[in-house]
Amino acid sequence: MGDFDFGVILNNLPFLWQGLQLSLWLTFLAVLGGIALGTLLALARLSGIKPLAFLAAAYVNLIRSVPLILVIFWFYFLVPLAVGQPIGGFYSALIAFVMFEAAYYSEIMRAGIQSVRTGQVHAGQATGLGYWQVQRYIVLPQAFRNMIPILVTQGIILFQDTSLVFVVSLRDLMTASSIVARTEGRLVEMYLFAALVYFVICFAGSLFVRRLQTRMTT
Amino acid sequence: MNYNWNWSVLWEPEYLGWLLSGLGWTVSVALCAWGIAMVVGALVGVGRTLPNRLVSTLCTAYVELFRNVPLLVQMFIWYFAVPEMLPEDAGRWMKREMPQPEFVTAVVALGLYTASRVAEQVRAGIEAVPTGLKSAATAQGMGVAQVYRYVLLPISFRLIVPPMTSEFLTVFKNSSLALTIGLLELTAQSQQIAEYTFQSFEAYTAATVIYVLIALCATIVMTVVERYTRIPGYVGKGN
Amino acid sequence: MDFKFARRLLAIAAVTTGLGPAALWAQDLTGTLAKINDSGEIVIGHRESSVPFSYLNDQQQPEGYSIDLCMKVVEEVEKTLGKEIEVRYVPVNPKTRIALMANGTIDLECGSTTNNLTRQQQVEYLPVTFVTGTKILTRKDSGITSVADLDGKAIALAQGTTNERAVMAAVDALGLDVKILPVRDHAEGMLSLETDRVDAYSTDHILLHGLIAKSKTPDEFAVVGDFLSFDPYALMVRRDDSAFELVGKTALANVFRSGEIDQIYAKWFDPLGVPADPLLKAAFQLGALPE
DSSP states (O other), X not given: OOSOOTHHHHHTHHHXXXXXXXXXXXXXXXXXXXXXXXXXXXXXXXXXXXXXXXXXXXXXXXXXXXXXXXXXXXXXXXXXXXXXSOOHHHHHHHHHHHHHHHHHHHHHHHHHHHTSOHHHHHHHHHTTOOHXXXXXXXIHHHHHHHHHHXXXXXXXXXXXXXXXXXXXXXXXXXXXXXXXXXXXXXXXXXXXXXXXXXXXXXXXXXXXXXXXXXXXXX | OOOOOOGGGGGSHHHXXXXXXXXXXXXXXXXXXXXXXXXXXXXXXXXXXXXXXXXXXXXXXXXXXXXXXXXXXXXXXXXXXXXXXXXXXXXXIIIIISSSHHHHHHHHHHHHHHHHHHHHHHHHHHHHSOHHXXXXXXXXXXXXXXXXXXXXXXXXXXXXXXXXXXXXXXXXXXXXXXXXXXXXOHHHHHHHHHHHHSOHHHHHHHHHHHHHHXXXXXXXXXXXXXXXXXXXXOOOTTO | OOOHHHHHHHHHHHHHTTOSTTHHHHTTOOHHHHHHHHHSEEXXXXXXXXXXXXXXXXXXXXXXXHHHHHHHHXXXXXXXXXXXOEEEEEEOOTTTHXXXXXXXXXXXXEXXXXXXXXXXXXXXXXXXXXXXXXXXXXXXXXXXXXXGXXXXXXXXXXXXXXXXXXXXXXXXXXXXXXXXXXXSSHHHHHHHHHTTSOSEEEEEHHHHHHHHHHSSOGGGEEEESOOOXXXXXXXXXXXXXXXXXXXHHHHHHHHHHHTHHHHHHHHHHGXXXXXXXXXXXXXXXXXXXXX
């Protein structure tokens, strides 16, 4: 295939940058949505209301045994059909990621909630706080803080997972690199470049997590 | 919007055959990749804990490299980029003469990626063994190899069985990425059925149910393994 | 990054509450036209590598013969609605195009899609805009001149195309041992051929000529064999939406009748050296319905 051609990367930099922006946006929104829905799922599982806990557990276990690609296919093609209203590729993918990652975030949040000692919950109830007040002011703030490193780590995994929108041609960094690779016939350059970008971002993220962890333990 | 339910398409010999063949590929890719991941992951994980600076740095680099690049990108690099980077004969061999190129590529990519995750578990397991045991073994006059052979590895390998269960499940799920390089595994076959019959709900449901069954089987197997490998009365530091 | 979804919601809200300017006569519109009127945009599904019908140019923008024809349809829609509409492009591939049309993600598909009866169970088509069929693309020195020569060789086929089924049927009929590599689209198929992963790639003959023209080494490749299938191309629209279909038919009839089609055809096919064959010219004439 001849020598390395950096020109192809430079020429297509704006296009690739748009792709990276989409990847980052998707990650950011999916992390927010995933944590929100995941927290609700975790609360449902720990609520003590049997049917609710069962449904939440069933959902989490179902999603955790299915590949993300299949979940993307499910949502991408079938949600608009079921809803009867097209919502566009980006939002279909976003919903798929939120629903998928929520199962993983709920496990993290469950551990986080359980890490808050029950004595504090009782103390809160004794002072007359209701269920949501106890969660809002006592349990969840601590659960979040205890779990920040793991939540960020899951965010890094989610960022890597967003590359899978390739299967539905949504134009993220991976798809953009692939389009350039194919149209320009520069496979080696483009895929190694994509790998480098993902690596730098994810590695920086994991160094950040490590700093968080040492700060929290000391 | 109205949808015509037709579950019977799943029992038509042609489509049922596709599903079964997809299941076969999914299981083959996952198990072969798991084999690679166990061997490479154990070596790299042990390597990271060795006193030798060079070895541990190399092993750390391996883990960081393979863990921080999305599996899809790795899969594409192995499939599309590597043959072009090799000398022409070797590249051509990879693309044409190598038996089942898509399968082998998927197994290698998934295996080496999973190895980095297994290595992390192995390292955590070794570090979870109380340092007192290691010191005691060293005091007995054991060399590094003996300490690993008789003390660290037997304990740590049994300690990490529970976390490995989820890695084992993950390898089945991640095998679906092989569809991006043209391997018609379970997810790809279900999509193909959806496209041929336009019965998307039924096709995706079939694949979902099969994946749940795989997860159940894998969990049962690992529970049995866990029961046999549990160290009675032992609570490791890391657990 | 755009957030047209939110804007569309606002537009829908405005219309349903009677605040929108279009609200007065929006009730006369149905289906796709109503949707376009409400949102102010039409969503066009395009291909990434169907040269010269619908593909990404150097600026990664879709262009081609089908895109030009679709722009005529868009103009007709604007005339019908009496206002300007925005065009939004969504990339589709052979595996996704029908599903995305059926589930309402795209309003008009401008690619290189064969009109056949099986697909008409899911989608509807505008009049035929091109006529082609399955052929085989291979290296000139490969020794392959027809399907029969594929025995023991490898061929790439794009999943979800009529060509995939045509080649598989031909291979089965002849009892050949052929390794089939499923690929996502024409670019990936061509790539497999260029990087020597396969001996041949098969799709509609006109697309194969397009792939050769776009290739860096066009002299190395040749299109061989007889037609393995009959593939009349048409723009795809949603099923059971005759109002929108009529707008599309009107737009195409005007283009066919006025002779504008000849310029559009020449613009995209002359560079490939492919003149319109009599069958296609007849199709244009049949599509040129009077007012």
